[in-house]
Amino acid sequence: MNASTMIGTHVDVRDLVVEFGKRTALDGVDLQLDTGVHGLLGPNGAGKTTLMRVLATVARSTSGSVSLLDHDLSKQRDLRMVRRRLGYLPQQFGYYPRFTVREFVEYFAWLKEMTPSAVPLAVDHAIERVGLADRADDRLKKLSGGMLRRAGIAQAIVNDPDVLLLDEPTAGLDPEQRVEFRELLRTIGVDSCVLVATHLVEDVAVACTHVTVVSDGRAVFRGTPDDLVAAGEDTSDGDSPIERGYTAAIRAARKR
Amino acid sequence: MSWHVTGEALSAYASGRIADSDAWSVEMHLTACERCRAALAAEAATDVDLSTAIRESWPGIAANLSSQGRVRRGSRSRELIVLIAAGPAARWAWFTAAVVVLALAAGLGAVTPFGRGQEIPLLGVVAPLLPILGVAASYGSGLDDAHEVIASTPGGGIRLLLLRSASVLAVTLPVGLIAGAVTGYGSPIPWLAASLALILTTLALASVTGVGRAAAIVGAAWVTGLAMSAAGDVTQAAPALLDPDAVPVWLLVSVAAVAVVALRRQAFNYTSLPAHPRLEN
Amino acid sequence: MEGTRTDDELLRAAGSGDRVAFEEYYSRNAAWLLIRLRRRCGDAELAADVMQDTFLAVWRAAATYSGSGQSGGWLWSIATRRLIDAYRRRAARPESAGEASEGLVYTSSAEDEALASSFGAELAVALDRLSPELRAVLQATVLDGLSTREAATLLDIPEGTVKTRVRRARLLLKEALA
Numbered sequence: 001m002n003a004s005t006m007i008g009t010h011v012d013v014r015d016l017v018v019e020f021g022k023r024t025a026l027d028g029v030d031l032q033l034d035t036g037v038h039g040l041l042g043p044n045g046a047g048k049t050t051l052m053r054v055l056a057t058v059a060r061s062t063s064g065s066v067s068l069l070d071h072d073l074s075k076q077r078d079l080r081m082v083r084r085r086l087g088y089l090p091q092q093f094g095y096y097p098r099f100t101v102r103e104f105v106e107y108f109a110w111l112k113e114m115t116p117s118a119v120p121l122a123v124d125h126a127i128e129r130v131g132l133a134d135r136a137d138d139r140l141k142k143l144s145g146g147m148l149r150r151a152g153i154a155q156a157i158v159n160d161p162d163v164l165l166l167d168e169p170t171a172g173l174d175p176e177q178r179v180e181f182r183e184l185l186r187t188i189g190v191d192s193c194v195l196v197a198t199h200l201v202e203d204v205a206v207a208c209t210h211v212t213v214v215s216d217g218r219a220v221f222r223g224t225p226d227d228l229v230a231a232g233e234d235t236s237d238g239d240s241p242i243e244r245g246y247t248a249a250i251r252a253a254r255k256r
Numbered sequence: 257m258s259w260h261v262t263g264e265a266l267s268a269y270a271s272g273r274i275a276d277s278d279a280w281s282v283e284m285h286l287t288a289c290e291r292c293r294a295a296l297a298a299e300a301a302t303d304v305d306l307s308t309a310i311r312e313s314w315p316g317i318a319a320n321l322s323s324q325g326r327v328r329r330g331s332r333s334r335e336l337i338v339l340i341a342a343g344p345a346a347r348w349a350w351f352t353a354a355v356v357v358l359a360l361a362a363g364l365g366a367v368t369p370f371g372r373g374q375e376i377p378l379l380g381v382v383a384p385l386l387p388i389l390g391v392a393a394s395y396g397s398g399l400d401d402a403h404e405v406i407a408s409t410p411g412g413g414i415r416l417l418l419l420r421s422a423s424v425l426a427v428t429l430p431v432g433l434i435a436g437a438v439t440g441y442g443s444p445i446p447w448l449a450a451s452l453a454l455i456l457t458t459l460a461l462a463s464v465t466g467v468g469r470a471a472a473i474v475g476a477a478w479v480t481g482l483a484m485s486a487a488g489d490v491t492q493a494a495p496a497l498l499d500p501d502a503v504p505v506w507l508l509v510s511v512a513a514v515a516v517v518a519l520r521r522q523a524f525n526y527t528s529l530p531a532h533p534r535l536e537n
Numbered sequence: 538m539e540g541t542r543t544d545d546e547l548l549r550a551a552g553s554g555d556r557v558a559f560e561e562y563y564s565r566n567a568a569w570l571l572i573r574l575r576r577r578c579g580d581a582e583l584a585a586d587v588m589q590d591t592f593l594a595v596w597r598a599a600a601t602y603s604g605s606g607q608s609g610g611w612l613w614s615i616a617t618r619r620l621i622d623a624y625r626r627r628a629a630r631p632e633s634a635g636e637a638s639e640g641l642v643y644t645s646s647a648e649d650e651a652l653a654s655s656f657g658a659e660l661a662v663a664l665d666r667l668s669p670e671l672r673a674v675l676q677a678t679v680l681d682g683l684s685t686r687e688a689a690t691l692l693d694i695p696e697g698t699v700k701t702r703v704r705r706a707r708l709l710l711k712e713a714l715a
Contacts, residue, residue, distance in 0.1 A: 058407040058526060076522050083410040094402040096342060102325065107342050110335045111409035111416070119330035120601035121615060124594060129622075133597075137325045155405065162686070186629035187622075191690040270572055276672055277664035279576065280680055286569050287609040290544050293569050300568035305581075310567045313585050317563065317592045321556060329601045 009070070010034055010163050010193035011055060016064035018050050025050040027217035028064070037189035039204030039225075040197040041246060042214035048197040049091065051214065052167045055195065056088040069162055084113055087161030091168045091197075093152045097141035101132055101151045104140060108155040126158040129184060145172035153181075157188065164194045170203055182207035204228075205242040213249045220253035261285055261292045266299045270306065339416060340423045342402075354386055354428055358435045380498045381482055383432040384451040385475055388458050390424035391417075392471030407526060414517070414524040417467070421455060446498045449506035454478060456513035463520035544608045552600030559599070563592055566609075570616055577681075577691070583623055590619040614682070621687050628693070663713035671706040674699050 011033040018026040026047045042048045053059035054066060057073060069085060071078035095104060105126055109119045127136050130150040135143065140151060149172045156164060170178050185207045188194050198204065204211050205225050213221035213228070221228065225242060231252075232238065232245030261269075261282050268274040269282045286293050300306040328334055358379065406412035429451070436444045454474055461470035478497075485496040496502060542550070542558070544565065550558035567588065574584035594615050602611055664672065677688035678699070685703075689696040 056408040058404060060526060076525065079525060080410040083408060086408060088405055088408040090404045093405055096402070099342070100326070102327070103338065106328075107338050108405065108409065110338050111406060111411040113410050116330040116332060116335060117603075119335075120327055121594070121598050121618070124327070124598050125618060128594075134322065183629070187625045190625040190628045191686055270568075272572075272576070275661075275665050276676075277661035280664065280676065281661070283573060283680060286573075287613060288606070290565075290606075290609070293544075293609065294565050296572070297565050297568040300572070306568065306571065309571060309581065309585050310564075313567070313571075313589050313592075314560070314563060316589050317596075318556075318560070320593055321559070321596050324552070324554060324597050324600060327598060327600050329603050331603075 010068065011195070012065075012067045013051075013055075014065045016051070016054065016066060017062045018047075018054060018059065019062045024217055026054075026061075029214070029217070029219050031212060031219060031222075033193050033195060033210070035189060035191055035193055036209040037185050037194045037196065037207055039208035039211040040195055040214060041199070041201065041204055041211060042197075043250065044199065046214045047217040048214055049167060052088075052090070052165050052195070052197050055163070056086065056090075056165050057083060058088075084159065085162040086112075087156035087159065087164040089152045089156040089166045089169055091171070095140050095148065095151070097139065099140055100137050101127060101140065101143070101154070102136045104151055105154045105158050109158045112159045114159055122158050122160070126154040129157065130154045131180060146174055146177050149173055150177070150181075153184075160192075162192050164188060164192055165197075166194070167197045168199070169196060170198065170200060178203075201238075201240070201243045201246050205240070213246060213253075215250050215253045218253065221249040259285075260289065261295070263295075263299075266292070266296050270296060270299045270303055336419070339411070339419055354390070355431055357382055357386065358428075358431050379432070379435055380447045381479070383428070383435070383447050384454050385478060386428045386432070387421075387424050387451055387455045388471045388475055388478075390428060391421045391455060391458060392468050414521045417459065417462075417524060421459065425451075425455065443500065446500055446503055446506075449503045449510075450478075450497065453506040453509040453513065456510045456517070460513040460516035460520070463517065463523040543606075545602075545605055548595075548599050548602045548608055551596060552602065559596055562595075566612060567592070570612060573613070574616060574620060577620060578623075583627075587616060587619045587623050590622075591616040594619065617681055617683060617687070621683075621690055624690055624693075628690075659714055660710070663710050666713065667706055667709060671702055671709070674702040675706045678703055 009032050011031060013029055013031040016026050016029040016031075017024065029047070029051060031051075040048050040051065050059065054061055054073075055068065057068075057079060061073075066073045068082045071082045073079065073082065096107075099107070102123060105123045106119060109123055114122060124133075124136075127133055130153050132147060132150055132154065135147060140148060143151065149169065153166070153169060156166065170181060173181055182203070185194055185196065189209065196203065196208065208225060211221070211223060211225055211228050212219050221231065223231075228245035228249065229241045230245065232241060232243070232248040235244050235248045235251075237247045238244035265274070265278065265282055269279060274282070286296065300310065406416070429448070432447070432451075433444055436447075458467070458470045458474045461473060464470075465473070481497055542561070544562060547558045547562040547565075551562055570591065571584055571588050574587055575581055578584055578587070591612070595612060598615070602608065604611060664675075667675070673692055674688060677683045677691055678685065683691065685696050685699045688699045692699065694702075
């Protein structure tokens with residue numbers, strides 16, 4: 001039996017504040033997420049990346065509470081447990097050009113402290129899931145932007161994470177890859193919590209079960225993509241119904 | 257294995273007419289027993305449905321047997337290799353640079369005047385610096401491209417840092433010793449002790465400033481200190497920092513640095529840098 | 538038993554690119570794997586798909602197999618990952634929501650003829666007396682070695698339910714054997 005069982009909320013953020021010097025990046029965010037694919041929408045500079053970094057355990061909060069998988073992130077003892085079950089792909093992810101796809105994914109499998117005997121199969125599985133099986137032994141410097149992004153996703157899912165954080169994951173993917181990627185996201189979201197930060201409203205409309213809109217460091221909208229569409233019925237700004245909803249949510253928040 | 261599944265049980269299992277408890281027993285045994293697996297294969301061959309499914313699945317597999325690629329077994333030694341080799345410093349370019357620098361230092365060593373009126377072997381100056389630069393290059397978050405993802409992993413904190421530091425020492429110290437032996441430059445103990453103290457001080461300082469800055473500060477302090485001690489006292493044969501008398505001091509510094517690292521180990525759990533200046537919003 | 542090579546030897550040969558050895562490995566191990574998969578998912582087509590995926594993964598990873606005599610457990614562990622993947626894909630397709638639970642009720646009943654068993658007779662009786670739901674979670678977590686989360690995905694029930702059922706099943710078995 002696996003000792004680390006998930007029963008409560010995957011992500012539980014209460015009144016999260018993050019300040020850099022005098023600047024407030026997040027100003028009292030509340031967020032509760034369970035299994036499923038969750039979209040995090042917002043204009044550039046709204047605080048999406050900061051929120052992702054706090055959830056990825058690489059940045060610390062100024063105040064408020066953050067717990068992942070029922071572990072309080074402020075407790076150092078719990079941090080290690082949480083990190084083993086986390087997957088993270090930052091927007092700008094560094095890579096080692098001379099590594100092959102397989103070595104790159106394997107590197108993170110080891111860093112995530114996976115069982116040695118499980119590593120080769122997990123690496124193979126992750127590479128297969130992102131559709132890079134035939135390029136597994138190519139060096140990263142030989143890959144296109146879209147393929148690199150997929151290698152990044154492979155490292156994020158190699159440990160079959162309970163919480164998967166992807167910051168602008170569709171950047172560099174062509175339309176066909178984007179469709180495949182959304183399919184993969186839905187599959188992962190069946191039994192884990194996927195949070196996708198994006199500025200592309202269409203990604204959210206197609207792939208996500210829930211949406212959170214962030215603006216000026218606050219969560220200004222939470223609901224399903226349909227709810228967001230409904231929020232935009234009275235405006236005409238935007239090319240699609242969900243885009244109108246997004247614009248309306250941001251405007252309503254700014255008026256307050 | 258003394259016990260094997262009876263033919264009766266195998267055929268009941270193959271046809272699905274079997275109680276769960278018996279099926280479990282059969283399955284547990286099959287997992288471990290090759291002979292009964294083969295016997296079940298023979299049994300299944302007589303079942304039209306099963307044998308058809310097995311026969312028809314093969315072409316789909318056979319058609320997709322691409323070349324297997326360079327797969328490696330998962331083991332602790334493989335883990336060490338991957339974790340160390342990922343560091344930029346482990347690359348051949350860095351290794352070559354280290355050798356070249358030391359060779360130059362060793363070659364020029366004995367005759368190069370440094371400071372005013374005193375000769376300091378360049379090797380003594382350079383050798384303690386190399387491990388620090390190596391650690392900075394192999395772990396410093398500004399230089400390791402993947403630091404942001406690494407910081408989110410359980411194995412990316414102090415464990416990786418110590419592993420990389422040890423690997424850097426394992427490369428640079430032998431090179432330094434060989435260079436020292438070739439040039440016949442005195443006892444290596446003073447500069448070995450200095451090396452150890454400098455690298456540990458770098459790690460201790462890194463818990464506050466990050467590895468890159470810590471390496472820069474300690475490196476600059478080392479060079480400045482040497483220059484000052486060489487300029488200050490021209491009667492000494494070797495500068496005070498590389499004098500055998502300084503060894504106990506270096507060891508004390510090392511112990512203190514270890515204590516600081518141990519106390520502040522949690523600081524290594526987070527990145528010291530924002531993700532990317534452009535992205536921090 | 539045909540052939541002289543063991544499964545371990547066949548796997549190692551396959552790991553260095555020997556297709557003939559791999560085909561023999563397949564012919565020896567496809568049957569038990571397919572039957573076991575069918576018992577788990579109750580869907581012959583899905584079981585065959587998962588078996589194909591599994592053997593392809595085995596081919597790619599054969600060189601990493603380092604056990605001696607543990608190839609059965611190794612093969613099954615690959616198969617369970619692929620089975621869970623297949624369930625995830627099915628659950629992710631919106632049009633088939635709810636379908637995942639179908640076929641997962643383990644079909645056999647205790648009235649089937651009793652067979653020679655490596656378990657004690659008491660344990661066998663106690664296991665067969667458990668409700669199908671309790672047996673299913675025990676099978677997934679104990680016999681198949683799945684994590685709670687994987688069992689939950691496979692059985693299409695919440696993780697908390699898996700845990701409580703495992704607890705209950707263990708308690709009932711303990712009482713029955715006391």
